[in-house]
Amino acid sequence: METLVEGQGELIGWHDPDENRKWVRENKPRDLRDKRMSVKKAVSRFVHDGDFIAMGGFGHIRVSMAAIYEIVRQKKQNLVMAGKTAVHDIDILIGAGCVSKVEVAYCFAHELRGLSPAGRRAVESGRCQVIAETSNAGYQWRFLAAMMGLPFIPSRNLLGTDTLKYSSAKVVKDPLSGKPICLIPAAYPDVAFFHVPRCDIYGNAQIDGTIIEDFELARAARRVVITTEKIIDNEVIRAQPHLTVIPFFVVDAVCEVPYGSHPCQMPYLYFFDEEHIGEWLQLSKTEEGTKEYLQKYVYSVDDFAGYLELVGGEEKLAYLARVERLEEPMKAPWLKKEKR
Amino acid sequence: MKPEPEYTPTELLACVASKMLEDKKSVFVGTGLPMVAAMLAQRTHAPHLLIIFEAGGMGPQVPVLPISVGDSRTFHKAVAASSMHDVMSLSQGGYLDYGFLGAAMIDAYGNINTTVIGDHDPPKVRLPGSGGANDLGSFCWRTIIIMRQDVNRFVERVNFITTPGYLDGPGAREKAGLPQDTGPYRVITQLAVYDFDEETTRLRLMALHPGITVEEVQNNSGFEIIIPRKVGVTEPPTPEERRLLHEIDPTGMAIGK
Numbered sequence: 001m002e003t004l005v006e007g008q009g010e011l012i013g014w015h016d017p018d019e020n021r022k023w024v025r026e027n028k029p030r031d032l033r034d035k036r037m038s039v040k041k042a043v044s045r046f047v048h049d050g051d052f053i054a055m056g057g058f059g060h061i062r063v064s065m066a067a068i069y070e071i072v073r074q075k076k077q078n079l080v081m082a083g084k085t086a087v088h089d090i091d092i093l094i095g096a097g098c099v100s101k102v103e104v105a106y107c108f109a110h111e112l113r114g115l116s117p118a119g120r121r122a123v124e125s126g127r128c129q130v131i132a133e134t135s136n137a138g139y140q141w142r143f144l145a146a147m148m149g150l151p152f153i154p155s156r157n158l159l160g161t162d163t164l165k166y167s168s169a170k171v172v173k174d175p176l177s178g179k180p181i182c183l184i185p186a187a188y189p190d191v192a193f194f195h196v197p198r199c200d201i202y203g204n205a206q207i208d209g210t211i212i213e214d215f216e217l218a219r220a221a222r223r224v225v226i227t228t229e230k231i232i233d234n235e236v237i238r239a240q241p242h243l244t245v246i247p248f249f250v251v252d253a254v255c256e257v258p259y260g261s262h263p264c265q266m267p268y269l270y271f272f273d274e275e276h277i278g279e280w281l282q283l284s285k286t287e288e289g290t291k292e293y294l295q296k297y298v299y300s301v302d303d304f305a306g307y308l309e310l311v312g313g314e315e316k317l318a319y320l321a322r323v324e325r326l327e328e329p330m331k332a333p334w335l336k337k338e339k340r
Numbered sequence: 341m342k343p344e345p346e347y348t349p350t351e352l353l354a355c356v357a358s359k360m361l362e363d364k365k366s367v368f369v370g371t372g373l374p375m376v377a378a379m380l381a382q383r384t385h386a387p388h389l390l391i392i393f394e395a396g397g398m399g400p401q402v403p404v405l406p407i408s409v410g411d412s413r414t415f416h417k418a419v420a421a422s423s424m425h426d427v428m429s430l431s432q433g434g435y436l437d438y439g440f441l442g443a444a445m446i447d448a449y450g451n452i453n454t455t456v457i458g459d460h461d462p463p464k465v466r467l468p469g470s471g472g473a474n475d476l477g478s479f480c481w482r483t484i485i486i487m488r489q490d491v492n493r494f495v496e497r498v499n500f501i502t503t504p505g506y507l508d509g510p511g512a513r514e515k516a517g518l519p520q521d522t523g524p525y526r527v528i529t530q531l532a533v534y535d536f537d538e539e540t541t542r543l544r545l546m547a548l549h550p551g552i553t554v555e556e557v558q559n560n561s562g563f564e565i566i567i568p569r570k571v572g573v574t575e576p577p578t579p580e581e582r583r584l585l586h587e588i589d590p591t592g593m594a595i596g597k
Contacts, residue, residue: 058408059410060408061395061408061410083469085471104468105471106468106469106471106472107469108468108469109467109468111371111372111409112405112407112593112594115467115468119466120465124463124464124465124466126461130466133469133470134470135470135471135472136394136470136472137424137428137431137432137472137474138475140425155432156432156518157428157474157479158474159504160504160507160516161501161502161503161504162455162500163455163469163470163502166460171517180517210396210410210415210421210422211421211422211423212423212424213425214423215423215425216425265411267412267415272407326404329590330591332593335592335593
């Protein structure tokens with residue numbers, strides 16, 4: 001097959017499909033095992049310096065912030081992160097100096113809130129390197145190829161652009177249509193974290209609302225850690241198996257962490273804590289402010305429960321639940337700032 | 341002296357964009373003003389507009405402006421809370437009539453840059469990258485771009501093509517392998533509405549906003565805009581449209597106070 005265009009981006013997380021099949025055969029048990037552990041243990045066991053990591057959810061929606069803070073607390077270094085719409089999750093990790101490389105579909109910004117001071121400072125100074133560009137569909141289909149056990153998936157996006165030139169994709173002539181077609185390489189992250197509303201002790205996880213790309217990512221990542229609002233009985237899963245998005249045999253750890261997505265949104269349960277995100281966006285404008293934030297909210301507490309107390313405890317969480325249910329308007333300090 | 345208009349440029353932008361969306365068609369919506377415009381269309385002339393968000397929201401009745409294309413407002417009273425693979429596949433399969441995007445920088449062929457200003461490594465200014473924009477601009481039948489216009493944002497050639505417009509001219513999209521008969525359809529700025537000349541696929545003035553002159557349009561562009569013999573004038577927002585805009589975005593996140 002004739003290669004028409006070759007992206008110059010670094011190819012991360014790719015394995016020969018047979019090599020990955022072998023890894024799966026040897027490392028993923030097929031029986032029901034109690035996988036409960038603390039976030040602290042899950043992060044220390046499954047995240048290693050230099051690993052390629054990915055977060056489920058959508059950057060600031062249903063992301064495992066409990067895992068993010070623990071990665072920061074354990075001072076993991078030189079991580080390569082999937083910028084698959086990475087928002088608040090990657091901003092904190094970059095600000096804390098944990099991530100040195102990123103493949104970008106969407107990064108360094110907070111959607112309607114504007115650009116991320118910490119992420120931009122790191123990438124513009126060269127401290128954090130963008131090793132490849134892609135698009136949201138581009139990233140998502142890297143995981144699709146991986147979960148299918150394929151070396152790549154063909155697609156019709158990226159074509160003709162600089163996003164393609166800086167990606168790890170290639171363009172070939174399609175033998176069927178005769179047209180140029182993009183080949184998006186598989187990506188198998190070393191570890192991926194997901195935050196879900198409910199999961200049993202074995203790792204059968206159900207999600208309410210859009211599942212974004214969690215279906216594919218959970219089946220592509222070599223190690224999968226679930227943080228869950230609550231642990232439910234296996235019988236509850238079996239009563240409504242059609243709601244299961246992630247089945248137990250791809251899961252390595254289950255951690256019960258109520259409000260584990262705070263300050264990000266958990267659909268149907270709690271809204272973004274815009275006051276807290278606003279505090280981060282304000283403080284992260286400087287290195288000193290970034291350190292101050294991390295010292296106050298991450299290093300000075302032992303775990304996520306300690307952090308929840310600091311951010312306003314039950315009263316704040318009840319308010320965020322009311323905003324999510326549209327019973328109260330949101331308060332957002334960043335709205336008073338200059339327009340983006 | 342010109343009388344003070346009754347509306348802000350952003351309100352005008354949102355209303356003009358909204359009118360471009362047809363009832364009973366599908367639209368893939370990006371963050372910010374595109375959301376406002378699609379929501380306004382659904383509340384006015386296009387109640388059966390099928391709104392689709394990249395994270396999986398399909399056919400929602402969005403209650404209040406979402407902060408993100410993935411937040412729970414994007415699947416409020418939706419027909420489905422699906423996945424990105426589903427939405428992107430349906431788009432690639434031809435189900436999306438309109439794509440609705442914001443942009444930082446655009447060129448004469450409608451190519452968009454939202455990745456970097458200056459070199460790639462390290463960049464002078466790093467922007468967010470494609471997000472779903474490249475996909476939307478590749479797959480949707482017609483792409484509508486809403487943005488602010490000035491000489492630094494309207495450039496002859498963008499230094500980085502994040503999202504494909506007509507690339508370097510007629511036939512270039514098809515030659516690159518992009519789906520046939522797709523591409524930028526309209527560009528809406530605070531000054532005017534543009535389409536693309538069929539012969540050259542270059543940006544062409546279509547209609548001026550009330551009180552704006554052709555000179556202002558040209559002076560706020562880094563390249564020569566094609567000026568046809570007949571140029572229209574857009575309709576200003578009505579008081580009812582303005583009321584709806586502030587109902588959609590009560591905190592003024594996108595529309596201002």
